[in-house]
Amino acid sequence: MRFTINRDRFVHDVQNVTKAVSSRTTIPILTGIKIVAHSEGITLTGSDSDISIETFIPIEEEGTEIVTIDEQGSIVLQARFFAEIVKKLPGDNIELIVQDQFATTIRSGSSVFNLNGLDPEEYPRLPQLEEDLLFRLPQDILKNVIRQTVFAVSTQETRPVLTGVNLETENSDLICTATDSHRLAMRKATIQKNDEGLVFSNVVIPGKSLNELSKIIEDNNDLIDVVVTENQVLFKMKNLLFFSRLLEGKYPVTKSMIPTQSKTTLRLKTKPFLQTLERALLLSREGKNNVINLKTIDSGLVEITSISPEVGKVTENIETDVQGEEMRISFNGKNIIDALKVIDSEEIDIVFTGAMSPFVIRPIDHDQYLHLFSPVRTY
Amino acid sequence: MRFTINRDRFVHDVQNVTKAVSSRTTIPILTGIKIVAHSEGITLTGSDSDISIETFIPIEEEGTEIVTIDEQGSIVLQARFFAEIVKKLPGDNIELIVQDQFATTIRSGSSVFNLNGLDPEEYPRLPQLEEDLLFRLPQDILKNVIRQTVFAVSTQETRPVLTGVNLETENSDLICTATDSHRLAMRKATIQKNDEGLVFSNVVIPGKSLNELSKIIEDNNDLIDVVVTENQVLFKMKNLLFFSRLLEGKYPVTKSMIPTQSKTTLRLKTKPFLQTLERALLLSREGKNNVINLKTIDSGLVEITSISPEVGKVTENIETDVQGEEMRISFNGKNIIDALKVIDSEEIDIVFTGAMSPFVIRPIDHDQYLHLFSPVRTY
Numbered sequence: 001m002r003f004t005i006n007r008d009r010f011v012h013d014v015q016n017v018t019k020a021v022s023s024r025t026t027i028p029i030l031t032g033i034k035i036v037a038h039s040e041g042i043t044l045t046g047s048d049s050d051i052s053i054e055t056f057i058p059i060e061e062e063g064t065e066i067v068t069i070d071e072q073g074s075i076v077l078q079a080r081f082f083a084e085i086v087k088k089l090p091g092d093n094i095e096l097i098v099q100d101q102f103a104t105t106i107r108s109g110s111s112v113f114n115l116n117g118l119d120p121e122e123y124p125r126l127p128q129l130e131e132d133l134l135f136r137l138p139q140d141i142l143k144n145v146i147r148q149t150v151f152a153v154s155t156q157e158t159r160p161v162l163t164g165v166n167l168e169t170e171n172s173d174l175i176c177t178a179t180d181s182h183r184l185a186m187r188k189a190t191i192q193k194n195d196e197g198l199v200f201s202n203v204v205i206p207g208k209s210l211n212e213l214s215k216i217i218e219d220n221n222d223l224i225d226v227v228v229t230e231n232q233v234l235f236k237m238k239n240l241l242f243f244s245r246l247l248e249g250k251y252p253v254t255k256s257m258i259p260t261q262s263k264t265t266l267r268l269k270t271k272p273f274l275q276t277l278e279r280a281l282l283l284s285r286e287g288k289n290n291v292i293n294l295k296t297i298d299s300g301l302v303e304i305t306s307i308s309p310e311v312g313k314v315t316e317n318i319e320t321d322v323q324g325e326e327m328r329i330s331f332n333g334k335n336i337i338d339a340l341k342v343i344d345s346e347e348i349d350i351v352f353t354g355a356m357s358p359f360v361i362r363p364i365d366h367d368q369y370l371h372l373f374s375p376v377r378t379y
Numbered sequence: 380m381r382f383t384i385n386r387d388r389f390v391h392d393v394q395n396v397t398k399a400v401s402s403r404t405t406i407p408i409l410t411g412i413k414i415v416a417h418s419e420g421i422t423l424t425g426s427d428s429d430i431s432i433e434t435f436i437p438i439e440e441e442g443t444e445i446v447t448i449d450e451q452g453s454i455v456l457q458a459r460f461f462a463e464i465v466k467k468l469p470g471d472n473i474e475l476i477v478q479d480q481f482a483t484t485i486r487s488g489s490s491v492f493n494l495n496g497l498d499p500e501e502y503p504r505l506p507q508l509e510e511d512l513l514f515r516l517p518q519d520i521l522k523n524v525i526r527q528t529v530f531a532v533s534t535q536e537t538r539p540v541l542t543g544v545n546l547e548t549e550n551s552d553l554i555c556t557a558t559d560s561h562r563l564a565m566r567k568a569t570i571q572k573n574d575e576g577l578v579f580s581n582v583v584i585p586g587k588s589l590n591e592l593s594k595i596i597e598d599n600n601d602l603i604d605v606v607v608t609e610n611q612v613l614f615k616m617k618n619l620l621f622f623s624r625l626l627e628g629k630y631p632v633t634k635s636m637i638p639t640q641s642k643t644t645l646r647l648k649t650k651p652f653l654q655t656l657e658r659a660l661l662l663s664r665e666g667k668n669n670v671i672n673l674k675t676i677d678s679g680l681v682e683i684t685s686i687s688p689e690v691g692k693v694t695e696n697i698e699t700d701v702q703g704e705e706m707r708i709s710f711n712g713k714n715i716i717d718a719l720k721v722i723d724s725e726e727i728d729i730v731f732t733g734a735m736s737p738f739v740i741r742p743i744d745h746d747q748y749l750h751l752f753s754p755v756r757t758y
Contacts, residue, residue: 081661081690088658090651104691111658115691272469279467279490282460311460312483312494 001073001098003037005057006066007108010042010094011086013055016240017046019212020053021079027124032076033083034123035096037069045126046079051209052126052243053216074120075104085113127243133228134194135174138221139237141189145176146214148187148342148369153207154180161204161249167228168201169193177254178207183335184254184372185342192223202251203228209244216242258372259360264324264352266302267364273348274340276316280306281333283314291376292333296322306333329355330378336361339371380452380477382416384436385445386487389421389473390465392434395619396425398591399432400458406503411455412462413502414475416448424505425458430588431505431622432595453499454483464492505622512607513573514553517600518616520568524555525593527566527721527748532586533559540583540628546607547580548572556633557586562714563633563751564721571602581630582607588623595621637751638739643703643731645681646743652727653719655695659685660712662693670755671712675701685712708734709757715740718750 017033025031025048034045041058059067075098086094091109098104102117137145146165154162159181166177174191177184213235217224225236235242280292284306292306299322307313329352340348345363352359355375362370396412404410404427413424420437438446454477465473470488477483481496525544533541538560545556553570556563592614596603604615614621659671663685671685676696683695708731719727724742731738734754741749 078690084661085658088654088661090654090658110695110697111655112694113658113662113691114693116689275467275469276490279464279469279492282463282467283492310495311457312492314493315491316489318489 001035001037001075002070002096003042004068004070004093004095005042007086007089007092007094009057009066013042013044013057014083014086016055016216017044017053018079018083019215020046020048020051022048023080025049029076029118029122029124031078031080032118032123033079034074034076034120036074036120037067037072039069039072041067041069045123047124047126049124050206050245051212052241054126054241054243056239058239073098075102076118076120076123077104077115078118081115085115126241127232129227129229129232129234129243131194131227133198133200135169135198135226135228136192136194136223137174137189137226139217139224140219140221142224142235143214143217143219145174145187145189146210149176149178149185150207150210150214151338151342152178152180152183152185152371156180161247161251163208164204164206164247164251165210166251166254167203167205169199177251179252179254179372182332182374183339184257185339185369186254186258186372187369189368200228203233204247204249204251205233205244206247213242213244216240257358258370259351259353259358261353262324262351263354264296264322264327266296266323266350266352267321268318268348268350270340270343270346270348270363273318274337276304276318277333277337277340279316280304280314281337283308283311284333286311289376290332290334291330291378292336293328293330293378295328296326298322324352327352327355329359330376331359331373332376335373339373343369343371380414380416380454381449381475382421383447383449383472383474384421386465386468386471386473388436388445392421392423392436393462393465395434395595396423396432397458397462398594399425399427399430401427402459404428408455408497408501408503410457410459411497411502412458413453413455413499415453415499416446416451418448418451420446420448424502426503426505428503429585429624430591431620433505433620433622435618437618452477454481455497455499455502456483456494457497460494464494505620506611508606508608508611508613508622510573510606512577512579514548514577514605514607515571515573515602516553516568516605518596518603519598519600521603521614522593522596522598524553524566524568525589528555528557528564529586529589529593530717530721531557531559531562531564531750535559538628540626540630542587543583543585543626543630544589545630545633546582546584548578556630558631558633558751561711561753562718563636564718564748565633565637565751566748568747579607582612583626583628583630584612584623585626592621592623595619636737637749638730638732638737640732641703641730642733643675643701643706645675645702645729645731646700647697647727647729649719649722649725649727649742652697653716655683655697656712656716656719658695659683659693660716662687662690663712668755669711669713670709670757671715672707672709672757674707675705677701703731706731706734708738709755710738710752711755714752718752722748722750 036043045054089108095107104115104117106113173188176187227234286308295303302318304316347364415422424433468487474486483494483496485492552567555566606613674682681697686692726743
């Protein structure tokens, strides 16, 4: 194998596939990235067997030559070293040559690296997915969907299925749900289907996969194709494929948990309320459970308090419009703060159904997402 | 005690004194910062007994009122909480009130914090230094002196005196030296003395103290007064005092270690040479000791190599002017990189005195600093 490639483009793609590589893998070949030079260009692959990323660099793009292939072939190189080396190389171009026994030479400017490569035949093949279940949505929307749900997944392995985000269809909407059983984030997005009859549910993508995907997808409205199979999901972008395994198990039915009535509703400005809770959390995170207390004082005033026996107490009054009954409730302030941080709307409604019942936070200007929280018992 | 203060100014000074506070202190009162309201303004103190910082906020500055004192007094408040609380308060001003039993109320905007304070009488007094040995230099020069020496102090407690930077006078110069016995950084600076006859040596300031001081001093040429006593040093800035204890023990005489002759001298551009070594270090840090090899090829070429048996080898040729004999030497690349990073000059000379003898790196355009390194034996 022998090729010369534009350094910046190569660095960009090497960094993308390296996101899938784990140093803690038990399969030695997966500490490497696979590089294939073929007639169309260069294909790079990285994988930790949960996530696999494949990118393609064409010979030429928009009239500019990116790669010159002198001899086709393939090699696997240690991802951690290789990514750092290409990033630090001095020239505008990089020449990569593989000789006998996978001995690899990388030249750029005055620099020559001789690296011990690995046998590309040992590298596992990526899954071939049948593209029956396919839908599309813009990249920036998907990025937002991930941001507004993935923070709420469980980090505990006691119920593995809760460490993922659940996807299901509802008419022409995709509904994404994440919950750790104390809080729940739900986000809807309109999708284009390849087949009007496309229906699925219980497609649970690991939160870790979505976090990595989110770093790769760009903030534009290019469409991304999503292929769903029994145990894999594939996100197809221009010149990049992102595969993730799906989580096994039955995702809980969450629709029925969302209260439809209201005893008390508060309308609040998102950012000032977030800041009030952050101040209260300074003390309550010293105790256990990050408990913050909320009490309606009259129809126009709410009091937020939190206490740490050792440090002291914080009290803050917020002017607001209180609709409905008096309310006195305690909650995990950290969970509410996490949710407020991903709400882009300026105002929210908090809808309470009772001091011991779950409550809902939703933006006032649309119904595409909501957050549900369990109260905390304090006695 | 009761006063109202401009929030931004208070936050700035609270953050400065908090730099001296350690959460790992064995003296409980030192986890707090001391706040004193007196007729002139507010004085804040933080200390971990090695470093103490005192700042002063005047009632009025340049015609603008900063503090209103309603009742003089003092209190000690938990530094970690207090610094975070004042940073997050919503109003432009902060009111602080101390009542019975050190119960402290902090009001700002809609926010009210009630904190448990500590008895200010328990807070240790700062040392009173006699100002016999006093010199001055501009703040930005001092900041550079610290940056160009402190990285080379030893991090090992086997020879505690080497964890500090040694100060001594030589005519109208201050000479600062740091060494971990494998490398040495020396920096001179011109100082103004209060007494022409001022002479001192073996004044060893802990590296940690200088790192904290460096974060506080600003990048302008305001003069800073330095007072040296038997076991303390005091840096006096406008409205801020920074005390540090000195390290005990005899600092090694380093002057005689610096070679005055040359067998081989290379002239190199600082930044490209730094980048070459960073690439070489990618492999050599995998082995032990970060060993990088340098070999003169002819009068105009030097070869840099490093090897990791598992990963591979890197070779780089640098065009340069080689004066003197052929040279083949190995060194700890990380140490050279650390030094090159703090050299502001575009070109350097490397002066070798033999393959097994210490060598010197110095900027070509002045003799205010130099770096000395031991070679590494490779066989």
